[in-house]
Amino acid sequence: MKALRVIKSDLELAEVGVPAKGDECLVRVTKSGICNTDLEIINGYAGFEGTIGHEFVGVVEESADLPEMIGKRVVGEINVGCNKCALCKSGDSRHCAERTVLGILGRDGCHAEFLTLPARNLLEVPDQISDYEAIFAEPLAAAYGITEQVEISPDTRVAVIGDGKLGILCAWSLALESKRLILIGKHRDKLRIAENENVESVTLENALKLKRSFDVVVEASGSESGFETALDLLRPRGKLVLKSTFHGKSKWEAWRIVVDEITIIGSRCGIFSPALNLLKDKKVDVEKLISEEFLLHDSIKAIEKAREKGVMKVVLSMDR
Amino acid sequence: MKALRVIKSDLELAEVGVPAKGDECLVRVTKSGICNTDLEIINGYAGFEGTIGHEFVGVVEESADLPEMIGKRVVGEINVGCNKCALCKSGDSRHCAERTVLGILGRDGCHAEFLTLPARNLLEVPDQISDYEAIFAEPLAAAYGITEQVEISPDTRVAVIGDGKLGILCAWSLALESKRLILIGKHRDKLRIAENENVESVTLENALKLKRSFDVVVEASGSESGFETALDLLRPRGKLVLKSTFHGKSKWEAWRIVVDEITIIGSRCGIFSPALNLLKDKKVDVEKLISEEFLLHDSIKAIEKAREKGVMKVVLSMDR
Numbered sequence: 001m002k003a004l005r006v007i008k009s010d011l012e013l014a015e016v017g018v019p020a021k022g023d024e025c026l027v028r029v030t031k032s033g034i035c036n037t038d039l040e041i042i043n044g045y046a047g048f049e050g051t052i053g054h055e056f057v058g059v060v061e062e063s064a065d066l067p068e069m070i071g072k073r074v075v076g077e078i079n080v081g082c083n084k085c086a087l088c089k090s091g092d093s094r095h096c097a098e099r100t101v102l103g104i105l106g107r108d109g110c111h112a113e114f115l116t117l118p119a120r121n122l123l124e125v126p127d128q129i130s131d132y133e134a135i136f137a138e139p140l141a142a143a144y145g146i147t148e149q150v151e152i153s154p155d156t157r158v159a160v161i162g163d164g165k166l167g168i169l170c171a172w173s174l175a176l177e178s179k180r181l182i183l184i185g186k187h188r189d190k191l192r193i194a195e196n197e198n199v200e201s202v203t204l205e206n207a208l209k210l211k212r213s214f215d216v217v218v219e220a221s222g223s224e225s226g227f228e229t230a231l232d233l234l235r236p237r238g239k240l241v242l243k244s245t246f247h248g249k250s251k252w253e254a255w256r257i258v259v260d261e262i263t264i265i266g267s268r269c270g271i272f273s274p275a276l277n278l279l280k281d282k283k284v285d286v287e288k289l290i291s292e293e294f295l296l297h298d299s300i301k302a303i304e305k306a307r308e309k310g311v312m313k314v315v316l317s318m319d320r
Numbered sequence: 321m322k323a324l325r326v327i328k329s330d331l332e333l334a335e336v337g338v339p340a341k342g343d344e345c346l347v348r349v350t351k352s353g354i355c356n357t358d359l360e361i362i363n364g365y366a367g368f369e370g371t372i373g374h375e376f377v378g379v380v381e382e383s384a385d386l387p388e389m390i391g392k393r394v395v396g397e398i399n400v401g402c403n404k405c406a407l408c409k410s411g412d413s414r415h416c417a418e419r420t421v422l423g424i425l426g427r428d429g430c431h432a433e434f435l436t437l438p439a440r441n442l443l444e445v446p447d448q449i450s451d452y453e454a455i456f457a458e459p460l461a462a463a464y465g466i467t468e469q470v471e472i473s474p475d476t477r478v479a480v481i482g483d484g485k486l487g488i489l490c491a492w493s494l495a496l497e498s499k500r501l502i503l504i505g506k507h508r509d510k511l512r513i514a515e516n517e518n519v520e521s522v523t524l525e526n527a528l529k530l531k532r533s534f535d536v537v538v539e540a541s542g543s544e545s546g547f548e549t550a551l552d553l554l555r556p557r558g559k560l561v562l563k564s565t566f567h568g569k570s571k572w573e574a575w576r577i578v579v580d581e582i583t584i585i586g587s588r589c590g591i592f593s594p595a596l597n598l599l600k601d602k603k604v605d606v607e608k609l610i611s612e613e614f615l616l617h618d619s620i621k622a623i624e625k626a627r628e629k630g631v632m633k634v635v636l637s638m639d640r
Contacts, residue, residue, distance in 0.1 A: 095580070252571075258562055258565045258587065
């Protein structure tokens, strides 16, 4: 099968064998989405080698443990735990110390014709959700997962910084909880895509007039300046949700956190089922975020496209 | 009266008038404690000019609003709010945007013969508490205030980093809540002072064998390396309480916060009454932390002493 792989810092579309399923399910991938994390991995983040990609929809072809899964259309939680530790036994493998992560850590990903995942990681996709919507289950879960960590009520004043895909998904999903949310970005074209009846958008320069007024600020711009803007916008004792994994060492003024008693909350993966419910009920129009679609055999070009300025989600469709 | 003042970056023991009380209380200071924040202010932090010092015990000499306060032995909450905003009306002026802070922000402090504070800031000191103990009300409130922000139960695994005065006060007071607390420091002499039946101490090199095992880590060392150690020690989804206000821009690896979904909680001032209860009930032996006592007229020497390596709390006694 074809697979988009990073080997020794080189990206290549390789011809490899269909993965052995072992006691996992074999999934034929239908479509996958290119995430900024894929681009970071290509740039060397975390030293991952193998097939990249962690946003997908597919169909189960083989399942030893659960034959009733065969033929189902599925998405998959990306963290695969040891299934033995206390965390895994509580049903949440996201922080299992032994975990592998689809296309990110110790496990081949989804920009390929096939992948394997344990049956417990797979969720059937309701008929109301298109394949194009389903590939957003993972990033939407990551965005809406903020509500697992921070209480957001209709009166909570929320600012989301960053008008990329993740920022917009955060804004859309959190605006279902807060009636006082704004999205802050630098790109008027992206902000226009983001705006809906719940989400008001503001350019960065106008946002800075709103200093010290937000209960919760979500930093999803992936930049050091975004972090400083977040501190400017928060009220004392406000909460800063750190969503983007910018690498290398950044500078920060720790004393500001202490004096204003700010809480910073690191936020990575969410759980899928609430996100699938949002998609099923058409609460968020994720298809608006798709910029372009490529066939898997053009996936090198697709990555180049995903790197272009102004491009949002690039989708891979598996050619067969 | 004599007052220890910072004027245009110079420290001087000045002769100034007794402050006009206005609608506040006039307090004759009995003893005061030198805090590391005093040393930072002398070094130019926050551009404060005036009389420094914010840890004191004294006796009320004049009180227009509450004559029954006259003659009482008191300590004082250091944040003075506007008394009009929502925060102040809720009884908590610590984050009032218009606040002044004793000896730190817009208000003369306590290394002087007299100070003024509003009656609402003053708390009578129970007879069981000595003057030497009473000057620890402020730093002990700051340490024990962590329990206002983070739930600490007997089973919570807590590490406190930093064997200075603040770190030790954090360790002593939090060990009244957690039965699984360790104090981490570099100085065996200080760690020996800190150890008691609740607090086990560990040197830094031994602490690093305990990576990823703590629910809560309190960073009270005031150093960048302390922050990195804290990240090393925390379990995924653990809580890092940031207690010390190191200035300037530090470097940090924001992605670690995101991947392990760490929560960082800035923590500044606590409320006094729980701290006074700890002192009254002899739950913490704060007098062990006193290194030396000076008369106010020797306060320049006292500051030099406080700067010396290995010196803990330096006390000023007001000469009259």
